[in-house]
Amino acid sequence: MNLNGASQNQGVLAWNGTAATPIDIRRHNHFSFTFRTTADLAADASFKVQAAPPSDVDPCLPGTFVDVPETLVCHDYGPPNPTTGFLIPSGTKAGAICTAALPCRPDAFVQLVATGGATVQAVAVLSGPR
C-alpha cells in the first residue's frame, strides 16, 4: 500500500523561478531543499540562503533576513565562507533534480536568494513535524 510520506515530509515551494517564499522551520525537526530544472541551464543558477528570527510585531512572520554563514563539516577545510549557497551548474539538463541541506538550523525562518534561477524550482522539504 502506498503510504502518505508527505505527512512526515511536507513540500513547500521556496523558489518558483521568479520569487522566494520565506519558510518557517520551527515546527519540523529537519528541513532540506529539492531543486528541479524546468529547462536546460545555459548559465549557472546560484542560490544563497538567508535566515531571520520571528518579527517582533508578528511572530508568525520573519524579521530581517541576513545571509547564513557557511558551517564547516568534517570533510571541509579552510575558513568558512561568509555565505551559504548552492550552485546548479550551466549545462544541467531540464528535469534534473538536486537536493541539498544546511548542516544546522540558522534561525526560525529561511529563504533562498537566487541569481539566474528563472528555470529552476526549489521546494523546501519539512520533515518530522514536532
Place this chain on the structure above:
Amino acid sequence: MLMNTAVQHHGIVAWRAITAVNLNPPIDLRRHNGFSFTFNVMDDIDVDAVFEFAAAPPDPANMCAPLLPQYKVQEVLTCTASWGAVPMGDTFVTIPAGTKAGSVCTATLPCKPDAFVQVEPASGDTGKVEVVVTLSGPR
C-alpha cells in the same frame, strides 16, 4: 546535525496556478517507492477547492513521457472504508471552503495508478492552492 531528508523525499511542484499557464507537469512515479501530496493554501478558500488525478502509462514512442490521453484515477477503498462501501468513481481531494491561508494538508492515493500521475483542478478555488508531490524512497 541537520539531515538532508530531501535525498529520500524529493519535493516536486505538481500544481501551481499562474497567470499565463496552469503548471501541473505529469509526475513520473517509476523511480520511487512512494508518492504523496502537500496542499499549501495560499489564500482563504471561499469555494471548495477540488482536485482530481489523471494517470497514464509510458508512451511507447518516448518512455520518458506519458501516453496521451491520460485517464482519470478511480477511487480505491482501503480498510478504513465502511463495510459494503462502493468506490465512488473518480478520486478527488477537497480543500473545504473556510480553510485559511497558510493551512497545510497532505494526501495520497492508496495505490500507484500507473507510471505517471498528474494533479488536475476539478472545481472551486484551486487557484489558491499550491500542490507539491513528495517522491519518497528512490529505487
